[in-house]
Amino acid sequence: xxxxxxxxxxxxxxxxxxxxxxxxxxxxxxxxxxxxxxxxxxxxxxxxxxxxxxxxxxxxxxxxxxxxxxxxxxxxxxxxxxxxxxxxxxxxxxxxxxxxxxxxxxxxxxxxxxxxxxxxxxxxxxxxxxxxxxxxxxxxxxxxxxxxxxxxxxxxxxxxxxxxxxxxxxxxxxxxxxxxxxxx
Amino acid sequence: xxxxxxxxxxxxxxxxxxxxxxxxxxxxxxxxxxxxxxxxxxxxxxxxxxxxxxxxxxxxxxxxxxxxxxxxxxxxxxxxxxxxxxxxxxxxxxxxxxxxxxxxxxxxxxxxxxxxxxxxxxxxxxxxxxxxxxxxxxxxxxxxxxxxxxxxxxxxxxxxxxxxxxxxxxxxxxxxxxxxxxxx
DNA sequence: CCTGGATTAGACCAATCGGTCTATTCTGAC
DNA sequence: GTCAGAATAGACCGATTGGTCTAATCCAGG
Numbered sequence: 001x002x003x004x005x006x007x008x009x010x011x012x013x014x015x016x017x018x019x020x021x022x023x024x025x026x027x028x029x030x031x032x033x034x035x036x037x038x039x040x041x042x043x044x045x046x047x048x049x050x051x052x053x054x055x056x057x058x059x060x061x062x063x064x065x066x067x068x069x070x071x072x073x074x075x076x077x078x079x080x081x082x083x084x085x086x087x088x089x090x091x092x093x094x095x096x097x098x099x100x101x102x103x104x105x106x107x108x109x110x111x112x113x114x115x116x117x118x119x120x121x122x123x124x125x126x127x128x129x130x131x132x133x134x135x136x137x138x139x140x141x142x143x144x145x146x147x148x149x150x151x152x153x154x155x156x157x158x159x160x161x162x163x164x165x166x167x168x169x170x171x172x173x174x175x176x177x178x179x180x181x182x183x184x
Numbered sequence: 185x186x187x188x189x190x191x192x193x194x195x196x197x198x199x200x201x202x203x204x205x206x207x208x209x210x211x212x213x214x215x216x217x218x219x220x221x222x223x224x225x226x227x228x229x230x231x232x233x234x235x236x237x238x239x240x241x242x243x244x245x246x247x248x249x250x251x252x253x254x255x256x257x258x259x260x261x262x263x264x265x266x267x268x269x270x271x272x273x274x275x276x277x278x279x280x281x282x283x284x285x286x287x288x289x290x291x292x293x294x295x296x297x298x299x300x301x302x303x304x305x306x307x308x309x310x311x312x313x314x315x316x317x318x319x320x321x322x323x324x325x326x327x328x329x330x331x332x333x334x335x336x337x338x339x340x341x342x343x344x345x346x347x348x349x350x351x352x353x354x355x356x357x358x359x360x361x362x363x364x365x366x367x368x
Numbered sequence: 369c370c371t372g373g374a375t376t377a378g379a380c381c382a383a384t385c386g387g388t389c390t391a392t393t394c395t396g397a398c
Numbered sequence: 399g400t401c402a403g404a405a406t407a408g409a410c411c412g413a414t415t416g417g418t419c420t421a422a423t424c425c426a427g428g
Binding site for chain 2: 023024025026027028103105106109110113114117122125126129130152155156158159160161162163164166167169170171172176183
């Protein structure tokens with residue numbers, strides 16, 4: 001793909017893992033694919049991630065989750081109302097969807113849900129999701145909702161976005177995401 | 185698991201595939217797992233499904249999709265209003281979720297979306313999804329909605345259910361699904 | 369009973385899997 | 399300049415992968 005070379009090896013590995021897992025799922029990506037895309041030798045992988053593929057998946061999911069959190073913060077930071085924030089978020093994600101080639105999944109689901117059938121992994125995925133919801137919850141409260149309404153709104157937005165992303169993927173079109181705000 | 189023996193081999197294979205793919209995803213299941221669960225030898229697999237794993241995945245997804253269609257039909261058949269149908273559907277799916285051990289994914293997504301990165305497969309997945317939406321659409325129209333409203337309602341329900349199922353899975357609880365009707 | 373296609377059975381295969389290990393190179397502290 | 403630890407490099411490993419192929423078996427029609 002692009003010239004990732006200036007990045008340190010560890011970051012190149014995480015970036016490659018994040019991309020590939022999103023496209024093909026945890027089990028759909030081999031170490032060889034990973035190392036080829038990161039342009040790194042196997043030794044480096046096991047130096048930076050002693051537990052290999054699963055460690056890397058965790059790191060990739062965490063990185064992706066941070067990106068999402070940043071997007072959430074940005075979209076809601078400038079929004080005068082919750083609805084405006086939600087709208088900005090939908091547009092921002094639709095954009096990301098189009099840029100990704102309209103086929104990537106939710107990174108956390110791809111790398112952790114469908115990953116090693118390990119309870120710790122699943123719990124971590126749940127933890128990341130709750131982090132997203134908590135972030136939206138805080139903005140909702142800040143924008144005038146009471147505790148319970150804020151929680152319901154945050155969860156509802158999460159659910160809508162996950163579901164819309166999936167339908168968008170099936171249709172290979174970001175329209176569903178773009179039209180989402182109208183349905184609120 | 186259960187005594188699948190009385191079923192013909194082909195059906196046992198499809199059933200096993202359907203279950204395993206839902207739990208671990210297409211790439212997360214090996215032929216050995218599949219054959220062990222179906223109690224069938226490799227020869228039978230390639231006799232009934234000449235293209236092997238991918239053929240089987242298609243069949244499993246089709247079977248699962250038919251099950252969903254039946255559930256949709258049942259829930260809406262007895263419902264006096266669209267809202268009642270949606271509520272029945274949520275309850276029915278929450279039940280299925282609990283029975284499945286709270287970890288299975290949408291069968292179509294698991295076997296086709298995360299399956300072989302083949303465009304034909306993806307298109308077929310999209311086709312199955314549109315079939316579900318069409319089924320709900322028809323019931324919506326029958327229950328008094330006009331064309332456009334019915335389509336919007338059907339898509340909205342699809343999105344909500346897919347998203348809720350994902351959050352339910354993260355939380356290992358069907359509560360999100362059960363509370364869904366209140367949010368309509 | 370005989371026969372021929374459908375089905376079952378599993379040995380076998382090359383390729384790939386994730387992972388280990390040793391050797392080498394790079395790099396910053398002294 | 400020296401030297402230790404970090405990092406890179408990739409040969410190598412056993413296990414498993416999806417898939418092929420031949421032999422045995424089953425079973426329905428004659």
